[in-house]
Amino acid sequence: MIKISNVEKIYDAPSGKVHALRGINLNIAKGEIYGIIGLSGAGKSTLVRCINMLERPTAGSVIVDGQDMMKLSEDELRGARKNIGMIFQHFNLLTTKTVYDNVAFPLTLTGTPKDKIAKKVEPLLELVGLHDKAKQYPSQLSGGQKQRVGIARALASDPKILLCDEATSALDPQTTKSILSLIRDINKKFALTVVVITHEMQVIKEICDKVAVISDGVIAEKGSVLDVFTNPQHRITREFISVLLSNELPAAFRGNEISSEKVEGALLLLRLNFLGERADDPILAQMIRSIPDVECTMLFGNLDEIHGVPFGRFIVGLSGGESAIQGALNFLSNKEVRVEVIGYVRRNYSAVD
Numbered sequence: 001m002i003k004i005s006n007v008e009k010i011y012d013a014p015s016g017k018v019h020a021l022r023g024i025n026l027n028i029a030k031g032e033i034y035g036i037i038g039l040s041g042a043g044k045s046t047l048v049r050c051i052n053m054l055e056r057p058t059a060g061s062v063i064v065d066g067q068d069m070m071k072l073s074e075d076e077l078r079g080a081r082k083n084i085g086m087i088f089q090h091f092n093l094l095t096t097k098t099v100y101d102n103v104a105f106p107l108t109l110t111g112t113p114k115d116k117i118a119k120k121v122e123p124l125l126e127l128v129g130l131h132d133k134a135k136q137y138p139s140q141l142s143g144g145q146k147q148r149v150g151i152a153r154a155l156a157s158d159p160k161i162l163l164c165d166e167a168t169s170a171l172d173p174q175t176t177k178s179i180l181s182l183i184r185d186i187n188k189k190f191a192l193t194v195v196v197i198t199h200e201m202q203v204i205k206e207i208c209d210k211v212a213v214i215s216d217g218v219i220a221e222k223g224s225v226l227d228v229f230t231n232p233q234h235r236i237t238r239e240f241i242s243v244l245l246s247n248e249l250p251a252a253f254r255g256n257e258i259s260s261e262k263v264e265g266a267l268l269l270l271r272l273n274f275l276g277e278r279a280d281d282p283i284l285a286q287m288i289r290s291i292p293d294v295e296c297t298m299l300f301g302n303l304d305e306i307h308g309v310p311f312g313r314f315i316v317g318l319s320g321g322e323s324a325i326q327g328a329l330n331f332l333s334n335k336e337v338r339v340e341v342i343g344y345v346r347r348n349y350s351a352v353d
Contacts, residue, residue: 001193002028002051002161007060009046009217020046022217024060028210033187033194035208035225037201037240043217048163048197052084053077065160082110085154089166091146093138093153099125100134103152110157124152127189128182144175151182155190162186165197180206201240205229205306213237226306230273230313231338245313249345250299258343266344267297267317268325273338274312284316287331293324315342 009021020043028034038044049055050062053069062069067080093102101108103124107117125131128148138146147167154162164183168176184207187194196208204211204225212222213236220234232238238247248254253269262268274283288296300315318325332339 001030001032001065002026002034002195003061003063004028004047004050005061005063007047007050007057007062009043009050009055010058020217021050021057024214024217024219026212026219026222028193028195030193031187031191032209033184033196033207035196035198035204035211036214037198037204037211038214039199039236042214044197044199044214045165047214048165048195051161051163051195052081052086082157083160084163085157085159085161086163086165087147087150087154087167089169091138091143091150091170093146093149095138098135098137099130099141099149102138102149103156105153106156120156121152124155127155127186128152142175143171144179147171147175147179148182151179151186155186160193162192162194163197164194166199167196168203169198169200176203177206183207201229201244205244209307213240226275226309226311229306230275230311245302246300249342250315252347253299253345254348256345256348258345260343262322263344263346266346267319269299269342269345270316270318270329270332271340271342272312272314272316272332273340274314275336275338276309276311283332283335283337284314286335287328290331291324291327294318294320294328296328317345 004024004026007021007024011018011020024047036044036047046055050057051064057070064080065083069077069080072080094105097105100121103121104117107120122131125134128151130145130148130152133141133145138149141149168179171179180203183194186192196203198204208225210223211225211228213220213228213234215236221228221232221237228237229241232241249269259266284296284298288294295318297317298314299317302313304311318328329339
């Protein structure tokens with residue numbers, strides 16, 4: 001549906017050239033919800049605007065539904081953009097027009113007859129839960145209601161693709177959840193391909209099928225949300241995930257020196273990731289029974305799920321002889337548990353006094 005190949009974007013600035021995008025390659029399949037996450041200034045909004053050619057790439061190609069967007073004339077681009085809806089962080093509604101007229105606006109621009117506009121707008125207002133707000137103005141709406149108007153307007157021209165540029169950043173957590181649920185429902189109902197631009201990992205976790213992490217104009221990491229979330233490879237990805245799953249050591253060990261060599265009186269700290277059915281298995285209890293010479297202390301635990309797949313994340317401390325500890329590590333590996341060895345760390349008892 002969307003194929004982005006070797007896309008570069010360079011801006012001319014008073015201080016010199018700004019390289020906003022550097023060799024971006026992405027493939028987004030039909031019907032996917034694809035998330036692009038990055039910090040402010042990373043290039044994510046520039047990238048999404050390159051999809052509909054609101055920003056023309058300096059180099060590379062953007063293929064959307066079989067069309068090479070870089071080769072289209074301005075008239076052809078206007079036609080192609082009818083297949084690409086877009087919703088924005090700050091809603092971009094027309095303040096002097098009613099909710100109905102805001103949703104109808106794209107159809108009005110193309111000269112669609114009023115009876116056909118009504119047949120399109122009224123079901124969309126019903127879909128987004130605003131059928132009773134048709135005659136109100138944006139100033140009379142909450143932030144969540146304004147974004148629902150924006151979503152309905154984006155759907156008015158029957159797009160195949162929906163671009164969401166920080167669509168929930170201006171909303172409170174509860175409203176964000178309802179808007180994300182609406183986008184997921186729309187994705188299923190209309191088989192829309194959705195591209196979500198965000199700086200919040202919770203948004204990615206909530207609705208996206210795949211994710212690309214962008215940093216300084218480069219794709220640092222990409223893949224299924226489950227794989228990236230449970231086994232991040234890049235520092236920036238781990239930082240995003242740490243907002244939801246703390247990567248810090250428990251307070252009693254925090255700030256102490258970490259050693260790769262065994263230290264007297266220290267525990268070997270491990271981060272363990274359990275996926276699928278393994279998240280519910282008593283693996284640690286089985287390990288202790290199988291290797292009685294090792295002691296295992298649970299220091300942190302969290303259970304969650306992504307797209308119905310359960311996963312567990314734990315920090316444990318092991319103590320015992322070297323052979324017992326190695327036996328425990330082998331046991332966990334054989335159980336298909338992802339094991340990250342943090343190192344030997346002494347407990348700071350003063351931290352819990």
